[in-house]
Amino acid sequence: MTPGPRRWGTGDTRDACSVVQLTSVEDAVYPDWESAYTDNVRRLYRLMFSKVGNRPDAEDLTSEIFLNAVSGINSERSPQSVQSFILLIV
Numbered sequence: 001m002t003p004g005p006r007r008w009g010t011g012d013t014r015d016a017c018s019v020v021q022l023t024s025v026e027d028a029v030y031p032d033w034e035s036a037y038t039d040n041v042r043r044l045y046r047l048m049f050s051k052v053g054n055r056p057d058a059e060d061l062t063s064e065i066f067l068n069a070v071s072g073i074n075s076e077r078s079p080q081s082v083q084s085f086i087l088l089i090v
Contacts, residue, residue, distance in 0.1 A: 029077065029078060030079060033073070036073065037066060039079060040082065040086055044086060048061040048062050048065075048090075065086060069089055072085060
């Protein structure tokens with residue numbers, strides 16, 4: 001016999017306070033290109049470093065990707081859209 005699904009209040013130790021509220025950030029946009037850069041540069045550098053294994057090449061690739069991204073990113077994109085676009089270039 002397989003047990004049925006667990007239900008709230010039947011020995012489950014979670015409480016109502018642990019429920020996470022999700023919020024929409026679709027209206028958020030970067031105020032300028034520098035904000036988009038500073039928000040994404042570390043993540044992209046770590047990705048490039050993991051691929052090439054040395055600092056100079058990872059720095060060069062990171063700067064090249066951002067130079068290519070400048071032409072495709074407008075100020076009306078959300079942060080999630082910018083991150084997706086940068087990873088698409090990679």
